[in-house]
Amino acid sequence: EHIELLSERIPEKDMQVRARKFYEFLNMRRSLRFYSTDPIPHGVLEDCIRTAGTAPSGAHKQPWTFAIVRGKEERARIRELVEKEEKINYDRRMKKSWVNDVAVLTGEGADKRLYGSGAPKKPYLTDAPALVVLFKQVHGVDSDGKRTDNYYVQESCGIATGMFIAALHNVGLATLTSTPMGAGKAIGDLLGRPTYEKVFLLLPVGYPAKDATVPYRDAQSLRKPDTELFISK
């Protein structure tokens, strides 16, 4: 029932080089809101999802389902649902300080293609060749249809997402980690998911558009300094 773990050490110098290179590589990632409509090469998205599926999870329950949405109509419908709710989010559900905190990303201070006539716009939901909807399974169901418990679902799905984003970046694909507040249930219904699966994140995936922009950040604002990132004891 318990077997030996086989492992091999990498020479120390190589570990140091690899750690630094991986950091520098992932540090080039940015959330992308402007996509080329070009399709993703065959099998690549599936392998990135399989990578996400290697994540640890509470009691190994793997409490996630990834829905790949390539259909043009489904993507259009999701965009419609999300934009409608997002207007309500900005007008009524979010505090002023929250709207302010995201203004430069998706609000009044954003790239003009993302905001107009007093409402956020989500062109990436129809431009990107694929949307990935990550559902978290708030509980499971056994072979008799009986409810089973999942554990640390939120943490487990978050970790899987981190591996998914790293896998996409590794092949030169971009994504946006987005939260379709208010539209979760309608998206779940559209994709035929059972009620115990809730939308965790909505991630468009594709190549950057030729005219893609990102909010400007200097070295300080790109990532917080080491002194705020970690402490040593």
Added chain:
Amino acid sequence: EHIELLSERIPEKDMQVRARKFYEFLNMRRSLRFYSTDPIPHGVLEDCIRTAGTAPSGAHKQPWTFAIVRGKEERARIRELVEKEEKINYDRRMKKSWVNDVAVLTGEGADKRLYGSGAPKKPYLTDAPALVVLFKQVHGVDSDGKRTDNYYVQESCGIATGMFIAALHNVGLATLTSTPMGAGKAIGDLLGRPTYEKVFLLLPVGYPAKDATVPYRDAQSLRKPDTELFISK
């Protein structure tokens, strides 16, 4: 304020090879509960944490602090705190079905070094040369000491953890994603963290011990099949 994103495409064939290789590589990761006491080469753990720090986060608040604990006494104290609470967790806080679900990992069915005299044992908390405690910041504090909001803290910290685990695996280091239920506050106090920082996860980091074991899984039980992992629309 918004600048062009520079990007280059990788040839399709290379994308496919890279996606598959990254998947196969991360698929070899297992959660590790038996560590060598050998130290981690200089700077490697820090670079893996910097990698985690490149994660996306709600409104770019980066709501995380990583505490690296190398001190022998601090690690012993954390082990003591966690083992004491874990006995209470198994005896009283967790449902029977939960204790069952983790029995083979850390309970009665675990490697004998992890369970004895009716209680879980956590040798990895003192054997591993470093413990990383990931704190989530439930809110922030501005330069005037005023409270500021963070957003999607749980999701953001989860994503950062996924990148952290991938970065460790990339250099041949192992970890265990663990949740020190009941001991969070005491660990925060021990490490001098403010009350708005809560323990999210406790991750020992190091090389596998020579006699490390993992729970046996065949190809089916290692990861769930594609048909349960994703759907396509």
